[in-house]
Amino acid sequence: MNIIEELTRNVIEKKEHLKLKRIAEIIGNNVLEGKKTARLPFTYDEIEVYADQLEASNILVLVEAETTRVTLDWGLAS
Template identity: 85%
Template sequence: MNIIEELTQEVIGKKEYYKLKRIAEIIGNNVLEGNKMARLPYTFNEIEAYADQLEASNILVLVEAGTTRVTLDWGLAN
């Protein structure tokens, strides 16, 4: 693998890490505020890889028709 490919893979990995970190921050902040739902700044396509993991943690992934924007709901799952 050449240096460009290595750097590209590293950037992609960091973007995914920061996306997961942002999702965790959104959930954490909303839990602290007493909310049971949070809208993510991502479309379903952007977080599809994590949907099963979220639902396994009793966090429902709701997708808005038309926009495919995602709302997480941890209140309904309980």
């Protein structure tokens, strides 16, 4: 693997890590505020790889039909 490919891979991994961290931060802040839902600043395509993990944790992934924006709902888990 050349240096450009390795750097590109590292940047992509870092972006994914930051996205996952942001999702966790949004959920955490909303839980602390007593909310049971949160709208993410991502489209479904951007978080699709995490959808199964979220749903396995009893967090529904709701997708708006027109914009594909995502709302998470963990109210049913409690």
